Amino acid sequence: MHEMSIAQSLIEIVRQELEKHGKTKLIAVHVKHGTLANVVPEAMDLAWEVLTKESDLDGSALVLEEVPLQLECCGCKHLFAPESSQFLLAPCPECGEELGHAVVSGKELYLDRLEAE
Template sequence: MHEMSIVQSLFDIVRQELEKHGKTRLISVHVKHGTLANVVPEAMDLAWEILTKDGEFDGAVLTLEEVPLLLECSSCKHQFTPESSQFLLAPCPQCGEDLGHKVIAGKELYLDRLEAE
């Protein structure tokens, strides 16, 4: 479960931000993850719960937001979100091209914001 290592990396970032801004208590963390980022929200929640329990971030809330897949057609450059979860064959709704699309959004994984005091 690589979500454990993601949460541990989040802790490192959070510690740096708390120190940089002179804060001592973490209230919440908001993370954005793309459809293609291979993050399992339930596993991430479980990792957060396990790793924060009785620790320095106990009681802090983790919020996850999925960023939908956005493709750009290799032929007509139209940007679209595939209708199906089958991303390998995603016909462009504008021209019908099936292959070679560029991923514009949907691979990201980042700390969007945190709340602390």
């Protein structure tokens, strides 16, 4: 479960940011994750809960937002979202090209913002 290591890294970043901005209470952490980042929201929630329990971060909310996969056709440069998660063979709805598309979004995994007091 790589969500546990993601949550551990996230906690380290959160602590640094709280200290840097002179905040003591974390209310919520907003994280954006792309479809291709393979984050399982339920596992991430559990990891966050376990790692923050009985700490100064206990009770803070983890808010996950999935960034959908978007591809750019290698032929006509049309931006599109593949119909299935099997994007390796995703025909462009404009020109029909099936291979060689560039991933424009959907690989992200980052801390978007913090809510703190």
